[in-house]
Amino acid sequence: MLPTLSRPAPHWLATLLAGAVWLAAGSAPASGSRVLPKRFTRSPYSLMSLSVGHPNNGWQVRARRLREKTYLHIKQGSRPNSYGHPALVLMLERSAHEVARAAPGAVMLVGDLSREPGGPLPGHRSHQSGRDADVAFYVRDAKGRPAKLTHFVTFDGNGRATDGSGLVFDDERNWLLVQAWLTDHRAGILHVFISTPLRARLLAYAAAHDALRAYVNEAAALLHQPEDSTPHDDHFHVRIACPRDQDEICQAESM
Numbered sequence: 182m183l184p185t186l187s188r189p190a191p192h193w194l195a196t197l198l199a200g201a202v203w204l205a206a207g208s209a210p211a212s213g214s215r216v217l218p219k220r221f222t223r224s225p226y227s228l229m230s231l232s233v234g235h236p237n238n239g240w241q242v243r244a245r246r247l248r249e250k251t252y253l254h255i256k257q258g259s260r261p262n263s264y265g266h267p268a269l270v271l272m273l274e275r276s277a278h279e280v281a282r283a284a285p286g287a288v289m290l291v292g293d294l295s296r297e298p299g300g301p302l303p304g305h306r307s308h309q310s311g312r313d314a315d316v317a318f319y320v321r322d323a324k325g326r327p328a329k330l331t332h333f334v335t336f337d338g339n340g341r342a343t344d345g346s347g348l349v350f351d352d353e354r355n356w357l358l359v360q361a362w363l364t365d366h367r368a369g370i371l372h373v374f375i376s377t378p379l380r381a382r383l384l385a386y387a388a389a390h391d392a393l394r395a396y397v398n399e400a401a402a403l404l405h406q407p408e409d410s411t412p413h414d415d416h417f418h419v420r421i422a423c424p425r426d427q428d429e430i431c432q433a434e435s436m
């Protein structure tokens with residue numbers, strides 16, 4: 182129940198309540214109508230990329246497309262789903278570039294982001310509002326040489342592929358990626374999903390290196406195995422925060 186107000190509500194409260202009512206009414210996300218509150222249909226919002234609703238019940242407007250680079254490839258089948266908020270797309274490009282700078286030849290393989298209009302995406306619960314991306318692990322072949330993936334491969338806690346390919350989870354380059362995410366404050370990364378055994382591997386790798394130890398606590402807070410979803414033993418899932426100034430239409434987490 183809303184509190185009874187004896188005085189006219191201050192402007193900020195009115196805005197907040199209007200937003201709450203709008204979201205509670207469920208008119209935002211998956212309702213085919215896709216109606217935005219009026220102020221989001223005017224400048225400057227009418228020129229911006231918008232992330233609307235929840236990651237698992239939302240949509241997006243004016244999404245940006247992730248483009249392939251020498252150091253960033255898109256997984257086959259994911260091209261139609263390579264649209265996200267620019268903050269997400271640019272963050273993926275920056276982090277792929279940073280890993281390739283530290284480990285020349287490294288290529289990040291990116292899976293699904295969202296569809297251009299957002300909304301439900303087969304195979305995912307979230308990935309609806311342009312703030313989620315799946316990223317393959319960096320791997321080595323059976324001889325220890327860096328290898329490039331074209332699909333996601335599942336790894337056990339010993340860092341061995343479970344498909345008999347002999348591929349090995351590349352602790353060093355996967356850590357470089359986590360560190361790139363930890364130090365990227367522009368996109369506002371909320372969390373990164375990965376299986377508990379692989380999370381433990383990465384934290385142990387950093388703890389064993391003097392220069393990396395300072396990042397262990399922050400990395401431990403960023404990386405989790407989600408409780409209500411697949412264990413994420415074949416890719417990272419990264420989610421960014423709601424864009425600034427969009428709290429009225431954007432919900433940070435899934436419902």
Ligand SMILES: [Zn+2]
Pocket residue numbers: 305308313314315418419
């Ligand atoms: Zn995902």
